[in-house]
Amino acid sequence: MNKPASDALAKAGDLPLGFTAKPGSTVAFKTGDWRSVRPVLDREKCIYCGFCYYYCPDGVYQDMGKDEKYYKADLDYCKGCGICAHECPKKAIEMTLEEV
Amino acid sequence: MGKRIGIEVSLAVAEAVKLADTDVVAAYPITPQTHIVEHLSELVADGELNAAYIPVESEHSAMSSCIGSSAAGARTFTATSSQGLALMNEMIYIAPVLRTPIILAIANRALSAPINIWNDHSDIMSVRDAGWIALFADNGQEALDMTLASYRIGEDPAVSLPVSMNIDGFTLSHFIEPILIPDQEEVDRFLPPFKPSLQLDIKNPISIGLLGAPECYTEARKAVDNVLRNSKKTVLKAFEEFDAVFGRKYNLVETYRHEDAETVIVTMGSISETAMTAIDEMRDQGKKVGLVRIRLWRPFPDEEFLAAVAHAKNVAVVDRHMVLGCSSGPVGLEVRSLVYTSKLRPVITNFVLGLGGRDVTRDNFKHICDRASSGEVQTRYELVGVYE
Amino acid sequence: MRAADVPYEKVTVKNFPKGPDSLAPGHRACQGCGEVLALRLLLKALGTEFIAVSATGCMEVCTGPYPQSAWRMPWIHVAFENAAAVASGVDEATQILSKKGRGYDRRIPVIAVAGDGGTADIGLQALSGALERHHKNFVYVCLDNEAYMNTGIQRSSETPFGAATTTSPTGSRSKGQYTWKKNMPAIAAAHNVPYVATANPAFQFDLMSKIRRAAAIEGPAYIHVYAPCPTGWRMKPELAIESGRLAVSTRIFPLYEIIDGCYEINRKVADPKPIADYFKIQGRFRHLKEDDVAYITERVNADYERLVELSEKFPVKAAPQA
Known part of the structure; x- marks a missing residue:
């Protein structure tokens, strides 16, 4: 069959040997659109404890370093679970409804 | 050396x-x-x-x-x-x-x-x-x-x-x-x-x-x-x-005295040497029989196999495995589907024998050749030597 | 060298590994998944200079849908029940190739990761074989979310007593799971391996330090990780860490190490919190009555006290003075 199936990803002959993938390539898949609520950080309350960073299952938080002293959320991947808000000892993170 | x-x-x-x-x-x-x-x-x-x-x-x-x-x-x-x-x-x-x-x-x-x-x-x-x-x-x-x-x-x-x-x-x-x-x-x-x-x-x-x-x-x-x-x-x-x-030549499909054979036996594995002895004895009696032995089972060597059986009237396929509830043994199935989708139309018969260590003898091969050329085989495979 | 004396760098707030995670984002784990969090922290502790082997399961499915992979180190998945056997082959291969001068010019830890079903049920034979054979660089991690979550929350031998799953449902003749949780760390330790530990992502530095220790010790190591599953436990997605803390403070899931057969409890719990506190945030225990909770509390305390006895009778001794 020359005409590709409508949902086929690649021709059989074009697949990599062993049906492999490149390391860390899920970064192309943005899980942020699963989210119905988003974490909003009040930097005034943040004490740079890192709990949001340690406990995020999706590796959303990035350490902005000593000078910045807070953790920035990459919402491309945030699924909106709310662990960061729940674990924040200063209640500096609030889960707010996504506007559609 | x-x-x-x-x-x-x-x-x-x-x-x-x-x-x-x-x-x-x-x-x-x-x-x-x-x-x-x-x-x-x-x-x-x-x-x-x-x-x-x-x-x-x-x-x-x-x-x-x-x-x-x-x-x-x-x-x-x-x-x-x-x-x-x-x-x-x-x-x-x-x-x-x-x-x-x-x-x-x-x-x-x-x-x-x-x-x-x-x-x-x-x-x-x-x-x-x-x-x-x-x-x-x-x-x-x-x-x-x-x-x-x-x-x-x-x-x-x-x-x-x-x-x-x-x-x-x-x-x-x-x-x-x-x-x-x-x-x-x-x-x-x-x-x-x-x-x-x-x-x-x-x-x-x-x-x-x-x-x-x-x-x-x-x-x-x-x-x-x-x-x-x-x-x-x-x-x-x-x-x-x-x-x-x-200095040893191997082929995907090996043959023995098959060029002018009217009936060829198809085998895999060590029974092939017994088959060759039986073929020599049958040839001495004037029977035109030969052997086609499959060395490469997967991928199946289609062209080489068809060339080996091209001149045969009767192809007698030996299977060492009984497929329960199916039309024939796996080698028999393979050969039939290959040969009958080519232009060749030999009579293909399938014989299942030598199961669970039961001896495969020269007499078995003589029996198979007789049956394959008899025109009497009605079933898609015959179980050789079953006591029933 | 005694396993207890093998040096390793503990993870602390000060030296928490920087840089990108070893498990990339974009994986398809559920919201609030405690298992993928444990995995992310375990892998981050090790960097990327090791080989990872996955069993089939939630983590494998959500991290490796073709054409993508979340793993930033060499990774292989083969089937459900055989992560330990695949890792055995990888470990022996890297060692012999290193000896023959064909690559792997330094020691390569091989980290096998499986769920509780892939470890305690269908994978137990392969794991037992691997632990017994004493592969040198072999570390096995069981991420225990206490049921077959990937196939839709069926009970395993690691499902706790009383928990409702889709194959241990409650009913007029059933209070959910009717058997006690299988003691995998004890089974692993019975293979005379140098290192066995339990860990929990709520205690992230402890968890990350333990995988480093397991990888540093020569010989097979086994880590049994508490992996909270909001989906399967009928729990709010933000509660994975809270459930993890409660699992320890109620003595449900004690944190300990077994090093060369000697025991050390890492978090002693003198005054446990009521187990009802742990149960009430999870729908899978909703049906349990007071007397059920009392029975469970009694058995949990008995298990804990037995662990304390072992740690007193066979303590991990400090390194002998030179």
């Missing part, structure tokens, strides 16, 4: 594994394969083979360890029989798609039940569709030679597929035969060092063994099918190179 010695065929297979400088052997004991891995563990214990011998706790883990080892870039060997192959079954289907060129010697043995340790081909037939290259040897020299050829074929960058090398349990594996053991220097000329096509490499990491969703599963299977079908070219090339180095 090598050295001709009297040696048990299983041990000769192990010597070939040593000559191939195999890196990892992961194996579990099962009759009648055990002598192969026993000898390998001795060779490792004596320092004659610089390999890791993993004494795994099951055949399932044997093949799992082999997949891990091969993916890590090691030249990897295991051996099994019957129930062991059945337990490996799940892994047998995975190894080709992960493109791990594992070499597996199978001392063919009947599958349970009833439990039976003797020879037939029911074990290998249970994995005929799995994506492995499958070779059959019919004597001790071939067993050693096909083992060496298996590495050369499976590891070829154009192939990178696992290979099973089949020898009949007991009736070949346990026989002592005069076998020419080649020199290391000759083997090294034939078999280059293993350069894995993909590898679990810290410096260049990849992920192996991914989920194949409906939008890529078909293509992933087809990719392996393409490689398996094309591997025939590599087998032919390997046999040519084998001839050039060792």
Whole structure:
């Protein structure tokens, strides 16, 4: 069959040997659109404890370093679970409804 | 030039594994394969083979360890029989798609039940569709030679597929035969060092063994099918190179006195030599009979097989496996579907015999030839020698 | 060297590994998945200079849908029940190739990761074989979310007593799971391996330090990780860490190490919190009555006290003075 199936990803002959993938390539898949609520950080309350960073299952938080002293959320991947808000000892993170 | 010695065929297979400088052997004991891995563990214990011998706790883990080892870039060997192959079954289907060129010697043995340790081909037939290259040897020299050829074929960058090398349990594996053991220097000329096509490499990491969703599963299977079908070219090339180095010529389909034969018998494995003796005796009686022996079972050598049976009026296909509830044995099915979709129209008959170690005799072959040329066979296969 | 004396760098707030995670984002784990969090932290502790082997399961499916992979180190998945056997082959291969001068020019830890079903049920034989064979660089991690979550929350031998799953449902003749959780760390330790530990992502530094220790010790190591599953436990997605803390403070899931057969409890719980506190945030225990909770509390305390006895009778001794 020359005409590709409508949902086929690649021709059989074009697949990599062993049906492999490149390391860390899920970064192309943005899980942020699963989210119905988003974490909003009040930097005034943040004490740079890192709990949001340690406990995020999706590796959303990035350490902005000593000078910045807070953790920035990459919402491309945030699924909106709310662990960061729940674990924040200063209640500096609030889960707010996504506007559609 | 090598050295001709009297040696048990299983041990000769192990010597070939040593000559191939195999890196990892992961194996579990099962009759009648055990002598192969026993000898390998001795060779490792004596320092004659610089390999890791993993004494795994099951055949399932044997093949799992082999997949891990091969993916890590090691030249990897295991051996099994019957129930062991059945337990490996799940892994047998995975190894080709992960493109791990594992070499597996199978001392063919009947599958349970009833439990039976003797020879037939029911074990290998249970994995005929799995994506492995499958070779059959019919004597001790071939067993050693096909083992060496298996590495050369499976590891070829154009192939990178696992290979099973089949020898009949007991009736070949346990026989002592005069076998020419080649020199290391000759083997090294034939078999280059293993350069894995993909590898679990810290410096260049990849992920192996991914989920194949409906939008890529078909293509992933087809990719392996393409490689398996094309591997025939590599087998032919390997046999040519084998001839050039060792002076022994092998073909995908071997023939014996078949050129003018009206009736050809089709066999695989060690019963072929018995068949040749029977053919000589029938020829002495003026019967025009010959033999076509399948060496390469997977991928099936379509063109070579059709050429071998092109002039036959009657094709009598022997199966060493009874397919319960099906129209004929697996080799019979293969031959019928191939030949009857070509322009050839010989009478194809199928005979199932030699199950669970029952002797296959010259008289069996004479009976088969008589039946095949009688025009009386009404069923799609006949079970030879069943007491009912 | 005694396993207890093998040096390793503990993870602390000060030296928490920087840089990108070893498990990339974009994986398809559920919202609030405690298992993928444990995996992310375990892998981050090790960097990327090791080989990972996955069993089939939630983590494998959500991290490796073709053409993508979340794993930033070499990774292989083969099947469900055989991660330990695959890792055995990888470990022996890297060692022999290193000896033969064909790559792997330093010690490569091989980390096998499986769920509770892939470890304690269908994978137990392969794991037992691997632990017994004493592969040198072999580390096995069981991410225990206490049921077959990937196939839809069926009970396993690691499902706790009383928990409702789709194959241990409650009913007029059933209070959910009717068997006690299988003691995998004890089974692993019975193989005379140098290192066994339990860990929990709520205690992230402890968890990350333990995988480093397991990888540093020569010989097989086994880590049993508490992996909270909001989906399967009928729990709000933000509660994975809270449930993890409660699992320890109620003595449900004690944190300990077994090093060369000697025991050390890492978090002693003198005054446990009521187990009802742990149960009430999870729908899978909703049906349990007071007397059920009392029975469970009694058995949990008995298990804990037995662990304390072992740690007193066979303590991990400090390194002998030179």
